[in-house]
Amino acid sequence: xxxxxxxxxxxxxxxxxxxxxxxxxxxxxxxxxxxxxxxxxxxxxxxxxxxxxxxxxxxxxxxxxxxxxxxxxxxxxxxxxxxxxxxxxxxxxxxxxxxxxxxxxxxxxxxxxxxxxxxxxxxxxxxxxxxxxxxxxxxxxxxxxxxxxxxxxxxxxxxxxxxxxxxxxxxxxxxxxxxxxxxxxxxxxxxxxxxxxxxxxxxxxxxxxxxxxxxxxxxxxxxxxxxxxxxxxxxxxxxxxxxxxxxxxxxxxxxxxxxxxxxxxxxxxxxxxxxxxxxxxxxxxxxx
Ligand code: SAM
Numbered sequence: 001x002x003x004x005x006x007x008x009x010x011x012x013x014x015x016x017x018x019x020x021x022x023x024x025x026x027x028x029x030x031x032x033x034x035x036x037x038x039x040x041x042x043x044x045x046x047x048x049x050x051x052x053x054x055x056x057x058x059x060x061x062x063x064x065x066x067x068x069x070x071x072x073x074x075x076x077x078x079x080x081x082x083x084x085x086x087x088x089x090x091x092x093x094x095x096x097x098x099x100x101x102x103x104x105x106x107x108x109x110x111x112x113x114x115x116x117x118x119x120x121x122x123x124x125x126x127x128x129x130x131x132x133x134x135x136x137x138x139x140x141x142x143x144x145x146x147x148x149x150x151x152x153x154x155x156x157x158x159x160x161x162x163x164x165x166x167x168x169x170x171x172x173x174x175x176x177x178x179x180x181x182x183x184x185x186x187x188x189x190x191x192x193x194x195x196x197x198x199x200x201x202x203x204x205x206x207x208x209x210x211x212x213x214x215x216x217x218x219x220x221x222x223x224x225x226x227x228x229x230x231x232x233x234x235x236x237x238x239x240x241x242x243x244x245x246x247x248x249x250x251x252x253x254x255x256x257x258x259x260x261x262x263x264x265x266x267x268x269x270x271x272x273x274x275x276x277x278x279x280x281x282x283x284x285x286x287x288x
Contacts, residue, residue, distance in 0.1 A: 015086045018070075020096045027095070030065065030103050030115055036169045043118050045171035047183070048104060053081055053114040056184045062117040063090040069100050069111040078112060085114075118171050121160065121187040123199055128159065128227035132205075133275050135268060136162040136196065138243055139234040143168050147178020148265035149232075154182035156276040162189045162229070164196045164243070197246055200229075207231060209247030210271060211239055212261055218251040218271060224278040230271050235264050 019027060032038035033046045044064055047056060054077070057063060066085040072078045073094060082092050100109045128134060135153050140146050146168050153161050161170075167190070168175065176183050191199065200207060205227030210218070231247060233239035238261075244250060253262060253270055262270070279286050 016082060016092045016094050018095075019093050019099055022099060022102050024099075026065065026091065026093065027099055027103065030067065030113075033115065034105075034173060036172065039118070039169065039171050044115050045118055045176060046103075046173055047114050047116060047176055047181075048110040048112075048173075049181075050077060050081065050110070050112040052181045052184070053112055055181050056114060056116055057081070057084055057088075059184045061119065061184055063088055063114050064117060065091040065093065065115040067093045067095055067100070067103065067113040067115075069109075070094055070096055072111040081112065119188075121189045123162075123189050123191045123195055126160065126162065126189055126199070128203070128205055128229070130227065131223075131225055131279055132227045133158045133223075133272070134160050134162055134229050135272065136164055136229050136231045137167060137264075137268075138193075138232065138239055139165040139237075140167045140232075140264065141235055142264070143172045143174035144178045145235065145263070145265040146170060147175040147180075147183075149268045150175075150179045150186050150188075151182040152265070152269045152272055154179075154186045156272045156280065158186070158272060158276070160187035160189060162191060162196065164191055164231075165193050193240075193243060197242070200246060203227075203229065205229065206249070207247045208271075208275070209233075209239055209244055209250045210267060211244055211250040211252065214250035214252035216249050216251050218253050218274055221249060221251065223275040228275050230268070230275055232264060232268050232271070 029042065030046065033044060039045050047053060063085050066082060068078050068082065085092050103113065135149060135158055137149065150161055170188050207229045209231040210233065231239065231243065253267060
């Protein structure tokens, strides 16, 4: 990220910079995060909203730049996040509405944005025990689907999401938006199909694939008390043969009506709630 940030704000000299110009190089860098090429170059991504930024900091994510609207000045939570970001060595910018709108390309943008360092878990660190569940996604392409799956994985207490093959970028703004903050709570791993298959060789739990030609009703399997990897296929092509044949079981969700298949994120949600059935209850105590 470029060195020049803006004018030090009076009252907090050298800590919070005021930016009103769309030509400010830091603002240009943040806007460039809309493209994967620049997200990767800067090893960064953008998250919108005060709650998300607070959650990310709580969960130990590294903030590079905090941006907040002039109108948010004086909000005690914003001031606290700003102080915390300064202490963490981040750049803190107070910007005009015009600048904020240009960064988020939204008419009513959130008043707080954070630029965070990307973080992925290495595949070799993925180790399941007890009744741990991971979701593995084969070549997922749709950012909204990926964000929804990450959010659902978080909701059911899955331990992580494994992205197999050429997947959509989890740090794309649309994905991050769809996760509603769960991007910060769910470990993500990227792996080639070969790397996933060799990891799978050493995995002792159940690899449950989902397939439109699956012979087994997803409700007939007992998922309790064993580690499970739930493998979901690509939106248009489904699971390819080399992955499907390495699953312990191929499950199908019965359908009536004319739809050929379920939306990937919907199918993942149905499956995750079945896999986690015995671990979830309304009072937090596992169902009997
Ligand atoms: N045309 C694709 C095919 O032939 O597999 C449809 C893929 S579907 C939109 C995306 C993924 O969602 C599938 O690969 C599977 O993992 C899951 N899926 C969707 N509907 C399903 C069902 N009824 N049973 C099992 N899995 C399903």
